Amino acid sequence: KAGVTQTPRYLIKTRGQQVTLSCSPISGHRSVSWYQQTPGQGLQFLFEYFSETQRNKGNFPGRFSGRQFSNSRSEMNVSTLELGDSALYLCASSSRTSGGMGSDTQYFGPGTRLTVL
Amino acid sequence: KNEVEQSPQNLTAQEGEFITINCSYSVGISALHWLQQHPGGGIVSLFMLSSGKKKHGRLIATINIQEKHSSLHITASHPRDSAVYICAVPNTGNQFYFGTGTSLTVIP
Numbered sequence: 001k002a003g004v005t006q007t008p009r010y011l012i013k014t015r016g017q018q019v020t021l022s023c024s025p026i027s028g029h030r031s032v033s034w035y036q037q038t039p040g041q042g043l044q045f046l047f048e049y050f051s052e053t054q055r056n057k058g059n060f061p062g063r064f065s066g067r068q069f070s071n072s073r074s075e076m077n078v079s080t081l082e083l084g085d086s087a088l089y090l091c092a093s094s095s096r097t098s099g100g101m102g103s104d105t106q107y108f109g110p111g112t113r114l115t116v117l
Numbered sequence: 118k119n120e121v122e123q124s125p126q127n128l129t130a131q132e133g134e135f136i137t138i139n140c141s142y143s144v145g146i147s148a149l150h151w152l153q154q155h156p157g158g159g160i161v162s163l164f165m166l167s168s169g170k171k172k173h174g175r176l177i178a179t180i181n182i183q184e185k186h187s188s189l190h191i192t193a194s195h196p197r198d199s200a201v202y203i204c205a206v207p208n209t210g211n212q213f214y215f216g217t218g219t220s221l222t223v224i225p
Contacts, residue, residue, distance in 0.1 A: 033213070037158075043203060045213035058212060088158050102207020103147050108160040 001027055004093050004109035012115045018079040021112045025072050025093030031055075032074040033106065034066060037088040046089075049074050050097075078114075086116045120144045121206050123216035130223050136191040138219045140204030143185065150205040151178050151189050154218070160203075163189070194223045 005024045013019050025032050033056075034046040045058040049068035068074045072093075078085055090111045096104035122141045130136050140149070148167040154160045164171050164178040166187070171178050175194075180187040191198055204216035 035213075042217045043205070043215035045215075056212070090158075090160060092160075102150065102165075102205070102213055105162050105165050106150065107162065108152075111158045113158070 004091060004107050006089075006091055006109040006112050008112060009110065010113050010115075012117060013081050014117050015081055015083060017081050018077065019081060019114060021076045021089055021091075021114075023074045023076070023091035023093075023109055025074070025091075026095075026107055029093035029095050029107070030072050031094045031096050031104075032068060032072065033092045033094075034074070034076050035090045035092070036060075037090060037111075038084075038086070043090075046076070081116045083116050086114060088113050119217075120208070120214040121204055121216040123204050123219050125219060126217065128219055128221045130194050130221070132195060132223055132225050134194050134223075136194050136198075136221065136223075138189045138202050138204075138221070140187045140189070140206075140216055141185060142187075142204075142206045142214070144206060144208035144214065146206050146208055148207065149180055149187050150207075151187075152203040152205055154201040154203060156200075163202075191221075194221075196223045196225050199223050 007022045031050045033048040037043045048056040052068045063079045066076045088111045092106040092108045094104040124139050150165050151163040152160050166180050175192045177190040199222050201218040201220050203218045206214045
Protein backbone atom coordinates (compact mmCIF):
# COMPACT_ATOMS: atom_id res chain seq x y z
CA LYS A 1 0.00 0.00 0.00
CA ALA A 2 1.18 3.51 -0.70
CA GLY A 3 2.02 5.55 2.37
CA VAL A 4 0.57 8.83 3.55
CA THR A 5 1.27 11.63 1.10
CA GLN A 6 1.27 15.35 1.72
CA THR A 7 1.33 18.20 -0.74
CA PRO A 8 3.01 20.51 -1.17
CA ARG A 9 6.24 19.54 0.57
CA TYR A 10 7.49 23.09 0.88
CA LEU A 11 5.65 26.38 0.90
CA ILE A 12 6.62 30.00 1.39
CA LYS A 13 3.95 32.55 2.24
CA THR A 14 3.83 36.07 3.62
CA ARG A 15 2.08 37.31 6.71
CA GLY A 16 -1.65 37.80 6.29
CA GLN A 17 -2.00 35.25 3.51
CA GLN A 18 -3.82 31.98 3.87
CA VAL A 19 -2.62 28.49 3.02
CA THR A 20 -4.16 25.10 2.33
CA LEU A 21 -2.27 21.87 2.88
CA SER A 22 -3.38 18.49 1.63
CA CYS A 23 -3.05 15.00 3.05
CA SER A 24 -3.94 11.67 1.40
CA PRO A 25 -4.13 8.83 3.92
CA ILE A 26 -3.24 5.20 3.41
CA SER A 27 -5.95 3.48 1.42
CA GLY A 28 -8.68 2.24 3.74
CA HIS A 29 -7.73 4.54 6.61
CA ARG A 30 -10.55 6.82 7.66
CA SER A 31 -8.87 8.65 10.54
CA VAL A 32 -6.60 11.56 9.68
CA SER A 33 -4.84 13.70 12.28
CA TRP A 34 -2.84 16.88 11.84
CA TYR A 35 0.14 18.06 13.86
CA GLN A 36 2.35 21.13 14.00
CA GLN A 37 6.04 20.82 14.80
CA THR A 38 8.20 23.82 15.68
CA PRO A 39 11.65 24.00 17.29
CA GLY A 40 10.22 25.87 20.28
CA GLN A 41 7.02 23.94 20.98
CA GLY A 42 7.84 20.55 19.50
CA LEU A 43 4.99 18.44 18.19
CA GLN A 44 1.48 19.64 18.94
CA PHE A 45 -1.84 18.08 18.03
CA LEU A 46 -4.10 20.18 15.82
CA PHE A 47 -7.17 18.06 15.07
CA GLU A 48 -8.45 14.66 14.01
CA TYR A 49 -11.01 13.85 11.35
CA PHE A 50 -12.96 10.67 10.83
CA SER A 51 -15.56 10.07 8.15
CA GLU A 52 -15.68 13.76 7.24
CA THR A 53 -16.28 14.82 10.85
CA GLN A 54 -13.87 16.55 13.21
CA ARG A 55 -13.67 14.26 16.22
CA ASN A 56 -10.98 15.89 18.32
CA LYS A 57 -9.30 19.29 18.44
CA GLY A 58 -6.16 20.64 20.06
CA ASN A 59 -5.61 24.07 21.54
CA PHE A 60 -5.11 26.15 18.43
CA PRO A 61 -6.89 29.35 17.40
CA GLY A 62 -9.76 29.33 14.96
CA ARG A 63 -7.41 30.42 12.15
CA PHE A 64 -6.52 26.75 11.92
CA SER A 65 -9.25 24.69 10.34
CA GLY A 66 -9.59 21.52 8.40
CA ARG A 67 -11.92 19.26 6.57
CA GLN A 68 -12.09 15.73 5.29
CA PHE A 69 -13.62 14.53 2.06
CA SER A 70 -15.61 11.38 1.36
CA ASN A 71 -12.46 9.65 0.03
CA SER A 72 -10.77 10.37 3.41
CA ARG A 73 -8.37 12.93 1.93
CA SER A 74 -8.00 15.85 4.27
CA GLU A 75 -7.08 19.48 3.95
CA MET A 76 -5.85 21.89 6.56
CA ASN A 77 -6.25 25.63 6.19
CA VAL A 78 -4.51 28.42 8.03
CA SER A 79 -5.88 31.91 7.51
CA THR A 80 -4.20 35.24 8.24
CA LEU A 81 -0.77 33.70 8.54
CA GLU A 82 1.57 34.85 11.29
CA LEU A 83 5.34 34.47 11.52
CA GLY A 84 4.84 31.96 14.32
CA ASP A 85 2.93 29.66 11.99
CA SER A 86 6.22 28.72 10.32
CA ALA A 87 6.49 25.04 11.06
CA LEU A 88 6.51 21.50 9.76
CA TYR A 89 2.90 20.34 9.40
CA LEU A 90 2.46 16.61 9.61
CA CYS A 91 -0.55 14.49 9.01
CA ALA A 92 -1.02 10.91 10.07
CA SER A 93 -3.62 8.31 9.28
CA SER A 94 -4.76 5.28 11.19
CA SER A 95 -7.19 2.47 10.68
CA ARG A 96 -9.02 3.09 13.93
CA THR A 97 -12.78 3.25 13.79
CA SER A 98 -13.55 3.18 17.50
CA GLY A 99 -11.77 3.56 20.78
CA GLY A 100 -10.01 6.61 22.10
CA MET A 101 -7.66 8.71 20.05
CA GLY A 102 -4.26 7.17 19.66
CA SER A 103 -5.56 3.67 20.26
CA ASP A 104 -4.11 2.56 16.97
CA THR A 105 -0.80 2.95 15.17
CA GLN A 106 -0.35 6.30 13.47
CA TYR A 107 1.25 6.39 10.02
CA PHE A 108 2.85 9.74 9.31
CA GLY A 109 3.31 11.59 6.06
CA PRO A 110 6.56 13.37 5.16
CA GLY A 111 5.19 16.74 6.19
CA THR A 112 4.78 20.16 4.61
CA ARG A 113 7.36 22.72 5.64
CA LEU A 114 5.67 26.12 5.76
CA THR A 115 7.72 29.29 5.97
CA VAL A 116 5.95 32.57 6.68
CA LEU A 117 7.89 35.72 5.79
CA LYS B 118 3.30 22.10 33.22
CA ASN B 119 4.27 19.39 30.75
CA GLU B 120 2.00 16.41 30.49
CA VAL B 121 4.85 14.36 29.07
CA GLU B 122 8.48 14.54 30.21
CA GLN B 123 11.33 12.82 28.40
CA SER B 124 14.90 12.28 29.46
CA PRO B 125 17.59 12.72 28.50
CA GLN B 126 17.16 15.54 25.97
CA ASN B 127 20.38 14.67 24.20
CA LEU B 128 22.32 11.44 24.18
CA THR B 129 25.59 10.48 22.51
CA ALA B 130 26.64 6.86 22.51
CA GLN B 131 29.35 4.70 21.03
CA GLU B 132 28.30 2.07 18.55
CA GLY B 133 27.30 -1.09 20.35
CA GLU B 134 26.22 0.57 23.59
CA PHE B 135 22.91 -0.15 25.32
CA ILE B 136 20.68 2.92 25.31
CA THR B 137 17.71 3.86 27.48
CA ILE B 138 15.33 6.75 26.92
CA ASN B 139 12.71 7.52 29.55
CA CYS B 140 9.22 8.99 29.37
CA SER B 141 6.99 10.03 32.29
CA TYR B 142 3.45 11.28 31.88
CA SER B 143 0.85 12.82 34.14
CA VAL B 144 -2.41 12.24 32.25
CA GLY B 145 -4.67 9.22 32.03
CA ILE B 146 -3.91 7.35 28.85
CA SER B 147 -5.25 4.65 26.58
CA ALA B 148 -1.85 3.80 25.11
CA LEU B 149 1.64 5.24 24.77
CA HIS B 150 3.48 5.66 21.49
CA TRP B 151 7.18 5.80 20.73
CA LEU B 152 8.05 7.63 17.53
CA GLN B 153 11.31 7.99 15.63
CA GLN B 154 12.10 11.07 13.59
CA HIS B 155 15.07 11.17 11.25
CA PRO B 156 16.69 14.36 9.91
CA GLY B 157 14.42 15.67 7.18
CA GLY B 158 11.35 15.24 9.30
CA GLY B 159 9.83 11.84 8.53
CA ILE B 160 8.25 10.19 11.57
CA VAL B 161 7.90 6.47 12.02
CA SER B 162 5.83 4.84 14.70
CA LEU B 163 8.02 2.34 16.57
CA PHE B 164 5.68 1.06 19.25
CA MET B 165 2.23 1.48 20.64
CA LEU B 166 1.76 -0.11 24.05
CA SER B 167 -0.71 -0.02 26.88
CA SER B 168 0.90 -2.56 29.19
CA GLY B 169 4.00 -4.67 29.69
CA LYS B 170 6.71 -4.88 27.11
CA LYS B 171 7.14 -5.03 23.36
CA LYS B 172 10.19 -5.96 21.31
CA HIS B 173 11.04 -5.32 17.69
CA GLY B 174 14.51 -6.27 16.59
CA ARG B 175 16.99 -4.39 18.77
CA LEU B 176 14.30 -2.11 20.18
CA ILE B 177 12.41 -2.82 23.39
CA ALA B 178 9.68 -0.69 24.92
CA THR B 179 8.27 -1.11 28.40
CA ILE B 180 5.52 0.65 30.27
CA ASN B 181 4.49 0.78 33.93
CA ILE B 182 0.94 2.10 34.06
CA GLN B 183 0.89 2.48 37.85
CA GLU B 184 4.05 4.58 37.85
CA LYS B 185 3.11 6.38 34.61
CA HIS B 186 6.48 5.67 33.10
CA SER B 187 7.79 4.12 29.92
CA SER B 188 11.26 3.32 28.66
CA LEU B 189 12.65 2.73 25.20
CA HIS B 190 15.77 0.58 25.05
CA ILE B 191 18.09 0.10 22.10
CA THR B 192 20.46 -2.83 22.32
CA ALA B 193 23.72 -2.92 20.32
CA SER B 194 23.21 0.63 19.07
CA HIS B 195 24.22 1.50 15.52
CA PRO B 196 24.85 4.83 13.77
CA ARG B 197 21.64 4.35 11.79
CA ASP B 198 19.76 4.58 15.11
CA SER B 199 20.75 8.26 15.24
CA ALA B 200 17.45 10.13 15.29
CA VAL B 201 15.07 11.96 17.57
CA TYR B 202 12.87 9.67 19.66
CA ILE B 203 9.55 11.06 20.79
CA CYS B 204 7.14 9.75 23.38
CA ALA B 205 3.47 10.46 22.57
CA VAL B 206 0.53 10.08 24.89
CA PRO B 207 -3.12 10.25 23.82
CA ASN B 208 -5.01 10.99 27.00
CA THR B 209 -8.52 9.85 27.85
CA GLY B 210 -9.75 13.35 27.02
CA ASN B 211 -8.85 12.72 23.40
CA GLN B 212 -5.88 15.04 23.27
CA PHE B 213 -2.49 13.95 22.02
CA TYR B 214 0.51 15.10 24.05
CA PHE B 215 4.12 14.79 22.99
CA GLY B 216 7.42 14.76 24.79
CA THR B 217 10.09 17.18 23.64
CA GLY B 218 12.10 14.36 22.17
CA THR B 219 15.48 12.77 22.81
CA SER B 220 18.15 13.46 20.22
CA LEU B 221 20.33 10.37 19.90
CA THR B 222 23.69 10.32 18.14
CA VAL B 223 25.50 7.02 17.82
CA ILE B 224 29.17 7.38 16.95
CA PRO B 225 30.91 4.62 14.97
